[in-house]
Amino acid sequence: MSPIILMYPSIFSLHFQFVHARPESMGSRRGRPQQHYPPPPPPAAAAEGPRPGRPFPQPQGGRGAPSPQPRDDAAAGTGRGRAARGAGRGAARGAGPSSAPATWPLGRLAPDLRQAMEEPSPPAPAGPSEPRPPQTAQPVPVPATAEAPIPASSKAIRFxxxxxxxxxxxxxLVKANHFIAHLPDKDLHHYDVSITPEVTSRVVNRAVINELVNLHRAAYLGGRLPAYDGRKSLYTAGPLPFASKEFQITLLDDDNGSGSASQRRQRNFKVVIKFAARADLHRLGMFLAGRHAEAPQEALQVLDIVLRELPSARYAPFGRSFFSPDLGRRQPLGDGLESWRGFYQSIRPTQMGLSLNIDMSATAFIEPLPVIDYAAQLLRSDIHSRPLSDAERVKIKKALRGVKVEVTHRGNMRRKYRISGLTTQATRELTFPVDEGGTVKSVVQYFQEIYGFAIQHTYLPCLQVGNQQRPNYLPMEVCKIVEGQRYSKRLNQNQIRALLDETCQYPRDRERDITQMVKHNAYQEDPYAKEFGIKISDRLASVDARILPAPRLKYNETGREKDCLPRVGQWNMMNKKMVNGGKVRSWMCVNFARNVPDKLARDFCHQLAQMCQDSGMDFALESVLPPMSARPDQVERALKARYHEAMNILGPQRRELDLLIGILPDNNGSLYGDLKRVCEIDLGIVSQCCCTKQVFKLNKQIYANIALKINVKVGGRNTVLVDALSRRIPLVTDRPTIIFGADVTHPHPGEDSSPSIAAVVASQDWPEVTRYAGLVSAQAHRQELIEDLYKVRQDPQKGPVSSGMIRELLISFKKSTGEKPQRIIFYRDGVSEGQFYQVLLFELNAIRKACASLEANYQPQVTFIVVQKRHHTRLFAHNHNDKNSMDRSGNILPGTVVDTKICHPTEFDFYLCSHAGIKGTSRPAHYHVLWDENNFTADGLQTLTNNLCYTYARCTRSVSIVPPAYYAHLAAFRARFYMEPESSDSGSMASGPGGRGPQSGSSASRGTRAPGGAAVKPLPALKDNVKNVMFYC
Incomplete structure (x- = not known):
């Protein structure tokens, strides 16, 4: 794909010609801002590694001969296992000899190391965090010209x-919503289940097995109560009295809703149950005790299935959550939707043994309304007395496709159907053949003659519940939506707001509801839990935690306050000036809000300009042109016309337009995205959008927050860590270090052909690590692996040419700082536990290849950390009456970190709540280290991560996840605006043959394949004027 570079425009033609001194002048907007604070003293000589400013490190004694160009390998980039790493650390601490070498390959996996890497690792030390001996990295030959396949095996790597x-x-001390689960001592057996004829519905499969258990438990199952996963696996606490057995089961289909057994359709199934294996709980016990490296997933899966059996029968299961109107009041969300309350449940291996993670949950369901009433709510219009327009019919068709309805015109016989479409003709125009002789009857006539039902709304279309070959029509007025259907498509903003309001709970209330839910579920009375010997505690786990101190922040020396210490995760800009103010000499405003008069727009802009100037920016108080009002539906025309007017004034002076201020309605639909696309893709200017409510408030705090965003968009910096300037951040400020953030955003549910967007950002200043460049790229639909981290394309003249996001950002770092990175810290967002191995194998390999393509033997030490926010662990104050242990919202204090009890039994992970709560219950971020050559201590990585959360550019608050990961999410979200206006009505982003046009600044080499085999369209190129700044903030 073709990544868009977001900062430092000329890096594509830059070669790695290293210099021994930093550039002296970095004061322009397109370079490094001028430093106004005193430069830090030079660091002491490093004990290891080359000095900053030297060329890429060449092999030293003991590190082998120079490596040739990198070679591709199926397991490239996987070359270190936990055994190898643990052995090296253990030897340094006086441990016994180990067969694992002290060094490991980084580009590929050497065959002679595979066995060593698969050996079990030693248990983690129980004592306090202590420094580890440095690990050396040995580059491995990996050709830069080879394409990087996705490694298929995870056995060669240990976290x-x-x-x-x-x-x-x-x-x-804090409380966590984890409930201790006592490990059963039962002998678990796994059986394969085959149901014929095969059905895809788990509901039907469960009904078949439930009937089998009810009929044959005593006679043929030895009295066992099995747990079933709804698919192919059945588990028992002890052996069944047979190795294989066939059963014949008959179900009465209740789709017609009749209470009479004689009228219900019978369905016959053949069920074969066959012994498969024993689930080894001994290995699970060894793993929980830290004496086994890998979690026995099958044993965990069995326990999870057992505890899901009863809730699956009682409630509507979706993923790991269960919902029911009996678990809380329904709340309307608008447009025919309502929210149902429920709970999330998952069995987790932790340091305190097995725990059951329980959390409150809510999601959107379709209201069980008559179809006509649902359509009226969806259209927000009465349709009982008028026909539908084509646009209305299409909207209803999209909303109802796949929804199950029941008929209401046949008394108690409420047969159910699934909607496949909507007819284009009105009901009064529809006819169908009734016999082979070609006799045709109208739908209106048929319902009158057969059911005695007179259709009233004959001008409305019919629901299509058949197919094109065998159509089956149902008038809308005889259908009602079946209850319990989860809405899986995209919610609108009003629905999202209503759902968030429903799920938002103060910590005290959420803890109470979780405790009540555990009591309501009565696990001690669960027949399946009893059968398998599982016992669940009814008390939240008490967990040891620590509150990390906030870092001191540096501001400009010209302000009254030159630094500050945040209090409870917050501070303000009073008496402070930005550490590096950007320059805005020429700007203009376009007003798209009809209720904002021109005078108010002028006053707002003047006050904003004054605030930017007072905050330390070089900001002109007068705009190039007075604010202009424009229609929201003519955003492109208005922006381009106004831009050309401004350039007619600035052009003769050889000046550029530095900033556009846009005033938008509060509910602006696609206007925001259209404005950003036109400014950044077509015009090449950065922009700052302001909502109407901000304009009317005329609040200084609002002006100050907007000024922070503007400053970083034009190349400035708001604040930096004092410890960074004084070189007191371990493993960051002693040697040139680059910090990456990466994320992949996927299309909303229902957008089946839209591509995913990958974004990677990287710090461009050292030692401050505050300013971030970024790249974005479109890739295959719902592909989580970032495909464009490293690429090789074939140039007709030059041959193989290396490119990719990592490579370009490394070059950009060198251009900006005058140094080459000797350490890489990579924060990766959006990865689920099941994808850990695959993502690490592929993306670490890409990092290795990108480094090797820049200079022979260049392999900086890498730490790869996954950031997770979509989990269900919540932390609560141990005493809700102790005001000193909570913030104003009742949440735990910012800086609270947990690496005990609820964390992984052996691996390097921790929970960090780095922000102060605003509304609801704070969700701590979960950080899991998948690779660590920099040998971070627990304190070192936790403190670094927490301190970085205070450097987020857009506000004077610490944020909930580390800023590089946050910026990557913002960049990926912004990039979707560039492509959606070009998509078709079906949402397809695929192009046909020859669809890939040239793109300036592209580092892609081949098209990513979308569903159906067509290439994903590349993102349009950004203009040079915006590539070098954090315009996505």
Missing amino acids: PVRPGKGSAGTRC
Whole structure:
């Protein structure tokens, strides 16, 4: 694909010609801002590695001969297992000899190391965090010209063990929504289940097995109560009295809704149950005790299935959550939707043994309304007395496709159907053949003659519940939506807001509801839990935690306050000036809000300009042109016309337009995205959008927050860490270090052919690590692996040419700082636990290849950390009456970190709540280290991560996830605006043959394949004027 570079425009032609000194002048908007604070003293000589400013490190004694160009390998980039790493660490601490070498390959996996890597790792030390000996990295030959296949095996890699527990910060006690689950001592058996004829519905499969158990439990199942996964697996606590057995089961189909057994259709099934294996709980116990490296997933899956059996029968299951109108009141969400309350449940391996993670949940369901009433709500219009327009019919068709309805015109016989479409003709125009002789009858006539039902709304279309070859029509007025159907498509903003309001709970209330839900579920009375010997505690786990101190922040020396110490995750800009103010010499405003008069727009812009100037920016108080009002439906025409007017004034002076201020309605639909696309793709200017409510408030705090965004968009910096300037951040400020953030955003449900967007950002200043460049790229639909991290394309003249996001960002770092990175810290967002191995194998391999393509033997030490926010662990204050242990919202204090009890039994992970709560219950971020060559201590990585959360550019608050990951999400979200206006009505982003046009600044080499085999369209190129700034903030 063709990534768009977001900062430092000329890096594509830049070669790695290294210099020994930093550039002296970095004061322009397109370079590094001028430093106004005193430069830090030079660091002491490093104990290891080359000095900053030297060329890429060449092989030293003991590291082998120079490597040739990288070679592709199926397992490239996987070359270190936990055994190898653990052995090296253990030897340094006086451990016994180990067969694992102290070094490992980084580009591919050497065959002689595979066995060593698969050996079990030693348990994590239980003592406090302590420094580890440095690990050396040995580059491995991997040709840069080879394409990088996705490695299929995860056996060659082990995640890092925990380097002890952290000790920094103030100790405290918190509660977590984890409930201890006592490990059963039962002998678990796994059986394969085959149901013929095969059905795809888990509901039907469960009905078949439930009937089998009811009929044959005593006679043929030895009295066992099995747990069933709804598909192919059945589990028992002990053996069944047979190895294989066939059963004949008959179900009475209740789709017609009749209470009479004589009128219900019978369905016959053949069920074969065959012994498959025993589930080894001994290995699970060894894993929980830290004496086994890998979690026995099958044993965990069995326990999870057992605890899901009863809730699956009682409630509507979706994923790991269960919903029911009996678990809380329904709340209307608008447009025919309502919210149902429920709970999330998952069995987790932790340091305290097995725990059951329980959390409150809510989701959207379709209201069980008559179809005509649902359509009226969806259209927000009465349709009982008028026909539908074509646009209305299409909207209803999209909303109802796949929805199950029941008929209401046959008394108690409420047969159910699934909607496949909507007819284009009105009901009064529809006819169908009734016999082979060609006799035709109208739908209106048929319903009158057969059911005695007179259709009233004959001008409305019919629901199509058949197919094109065998159509089956149902008038809308005889159908009602079946209850319990989850809405899986995209919610609108009003629905999202209503759902968030429904799920938003104060911590005290959420903890109470979780505790009540555990009591309501009565796990001690669950027949399946009893059968398998599982016992669940009814008390939340008490967990040891620590509160990390906030970092001191540096501001400009010209302000009254030159630095500050945040309090409870917050501070403000009073008496402070940005550490590096950007320049805005020429700007203009376009007003798209009809209720904002021109005078108010002028006053707002003047006040904003004054605030930018007072905050330390070089900001002109007068705009190039007075604010202009424009229609929201003519955004492109208005922006281009106004831009050309401004350039007619600025052009003769050889000046550029630095900033556009856009005033938008509060509910602006696609206007925001259209404005950003036109400014950044067509015109090449950065923009700042302001909503109407901000304009009317005329609030200084609002002006100050907007000024922060403008400053970084034009190349400035708002604040930096004092410890960064004084070189007191371990493993960051002693040697040139680049920090990456990466994320992939996927299309909304229902957009089956839209591509996913990958974004990677990287710090461009050192040692401050505050300014981030970024790249974005479109890739295959719902592809989580970032495909454009490293690419090789064939140039007709030059041959193989290396490119990709990592490579370009490394070059950009060198251009900006005058240094080459000697360490890489990579924060990866959006990865689920099931994807850990695959993502690490593929993306670490790409990082290795990108580095090797820049200079022979260049392999900086990498730490790869996954950031997770979509989990269900919540932390609560141990005493809700102790005001000193909570913030104003009742949440735990910012900086609270947990690496005990609820964390992984052996691996390096932790929960960090780095932000103060605003509304509802705070969700801590979960950080899991998948690779660590920099040998971070627990305190070192936790403190670095927490401190970085105070450097987020858009506000004077610490944020919930580390800023590089946050910026990557923003960049990916912004890039979707560039492509959606070009999509067709069906949402397809695929192009036909020859669809890939040239793109300036592209580092892609081949098209990513979308569903159906067509190439995903590349993202349009950004203009040079916006590539070098954090315009996505």
